[in-house]
Amino acid sequence: MVADERMRGRFPAQDRAVVRPRSEDSDQDSAPRAGERIPGVPGFARWPQDRAAPRRQGKALRDRVPRSAHAALRVGPGRPDAVAAVAESSAGRLPELAPIRVGRMAATPFAFLRGTAGLMAFDLAETPVTGVGAQICGDAHAANFGLYGDAIGSLVMDINDFDETLVGPWEWDVKRLAASLVLAGREAGADEDTCRAAAYDATGAYRRTMRLLAKLPVLDAWNAIADEELVSHTDARDLVGTLERVAEKARRNTSARFAARATETVLDGEETAGVPRRRFTDAPPVLRRVPDAEAAAVATALGGYLETLPEDRLPLLARYAVHDVAFRVVGTGSVGMRSYVVLLLDHRGEPLVLQVKEARASALLPHVTKAGFAVPEPGHEGRRVVLGQKRMQVVSDILLGWTSVDGRPYQVRQFRNRKGSVDPAVLAADQIDDYGRMTGALLARAHAHSADPRLIAGYCGKGEEMDEAVAAFAVAYADRTEADHAALVAAVRSGRIAAELGV
Structure with missing residues (x-):
């Protein structure tokens, strides 16, 4: 290949700053004088703060959206069938690669879920939402967590896919994670009680982690990392060996x-x-x-x-x-x-x-808008x-x-920045719930960067009502996904849609 000069040469030296606009609210004339209390500075909370107010607000949301309501799954009018949803999501992509995409999605119900974030968002828009927004992953299924390297050579465990990210309902990420754990557990051969327990435990870990973050000093909560107090309550001891093997592979x-x-x-x-x-x-x-x-x-x-x-x-x-x-x-x-x-x-x-x-x-954009965001x-x-x-x-x-x-x-x-991932679909039955607790805790930490953890903790509460509801939803949605996957497989076999399998 004959490359042009920019391709062949070094990156150009940058001798100019990237100019960022200065806020009009930063006028020096408005700066407080020494000893003066600040009743309200743009970009900051008002002082003094009512520390309990966000938790009370979260708790009050239960009157409008009871936690038990999150168990509901309703197939709304106009829902596209599986084949139509896949075809619609392929618009604008390279058409010659569509059969590879369909083939990968047809492999298992869990793989189908991975490729249909937009379809699940359509369904989630029919469910009750608290109205509390956060920066959400949008595709927080169980395979989108993993290890990667930081600038000093350490490995970090976190969410690692953000193609669909936007501001939306925090509970959508939790429900997608929970449903994916049920599907991954079924693919791994775990019994139904174990699969449901994984969804239940992931939601419980999310709720408890959010309560923990709400109690920490703000800076400590913001910087919380996975190997400290953040996930100490998740009891993921059965996963230690698996994580060590993944980490060793990631380093290479x-x-x-x-x-x-x-x-x-x-x-x-x-x-x-x-x-x-x-x-x-x-x-x-x-x-x-x-x-x-x-x-x-x-x-x-x-x-x-x-x-x-x-x-x-x-x-x-x-x-x-x-x-x-x-x-x-x-x-x-x-x-x-x-x-x-x-x-x-x-x-x-x-x-x-x-x-x-x-x-x-983001495939979630029209559905988040429909949900009122x-x-x-x-x-x-x-x-x-x-x-x-x-x-x-x-x-x-x-x-x-x-x-x-x-x-x-x-x-x-x-690319390949010491990345490593756990395949939840091959975990042993005694590991899938551990993995669910770990990912639930990581998801809570991620949401707490943009949503006040006191507000979400106030809504979720100390009891297990939210855990029960999301677990019930997860099982129902896993059943729905298996039906969608079966429809896609039938369409592939009949020739209605082309698929290249095993690529």
Whole structure:
């Protein structure tokens, strides 16, 4: 591939700041004088605060939306059938990849759920909502939690997929997690009581963690991490061995390892910044070379990506040169979206791989609006994904950013940043509830960054009424998903919809 100058050369040095608008409320003339009480500063709570007010407000919400109401599942009018929902969600994706996406979703009911966040949001919009908003994942199923590396080499456990993130009802994430645990447990061969217990325990861990966060000093609650007091009450001892094995694998899951497997040195090729040229090798349909013009467009778009990063990241990236771009199929629900990997090499030839992934409007958007939430215009879908991720995680990828390629929005992040995940569908029966408690606690921590934990804790309360209700919903929705999956499989067998299985 003959690359253009930006692709072949180093990232341009950035000598200008990214200008951020100053709030009109920050006028220095309004600054308080020494010793003066501050009755209300824009962006801050009024002082003195009524510490018990949010909890009382949350408790009062039970009069309008009883916790037991969350057990309800109603199939609303106009609900698309499984095949129509899959076809609708494929609009705007690369049509040649649609059979791969359908094949992956047809594998199991749990896989079907993973690819139908929009369909579940349609159903959730028919259920009672508290009206309390949070930055939600939007796709908080049990396989979207995992390990990844931070800037100092440690591994962090957290939610790790944010394609659908937006401000919406916190309980939607909890219900999606609970339903996914039932489906994963069934796929793993666990009995029905164990599957229901996983959903019940995940909701209970969410509720107890939110109560714990509500009691902590705000800064301690904000910075709570998974290996401290946050999850001490989840009793996930049976998972320890599994997590250790996943962590060991994650430490080896790096850009260097991926590049060693997926690239080759260009024989008799030119050098870039003194380093022999390398390029991706074709491995269709998952990884494929792209035409020069397409590769150059992606490489050129990295200039816009740099402008979305904090200035202290720019000297780091300026020490890398772009060597190649390839297209790579990712995920289950994401199949068909445009997604690229970009190979960068430093002066020693050591690789860094970036993923440049198309960012579409959240599949939850029309359903969240129907549920009464006013969602602000994101402006750029890649920006929505990146800011949503940063709002929910304690530690995020230091190279998260966004850009546009040929007018389409993309998110940019490190690829294979020591990522590791637990497959909940292969856990032993005595582990699925442990995993549910751990993920429930992590979800509560993520929501508490944007919603006051005192408010949600006040609503959920000390008792187990919320746990019982969500567990009942989870079992009912798992049954609904199995019926939808069966309809998709029947459509594949009859030829109504094309599927490429086992890819």
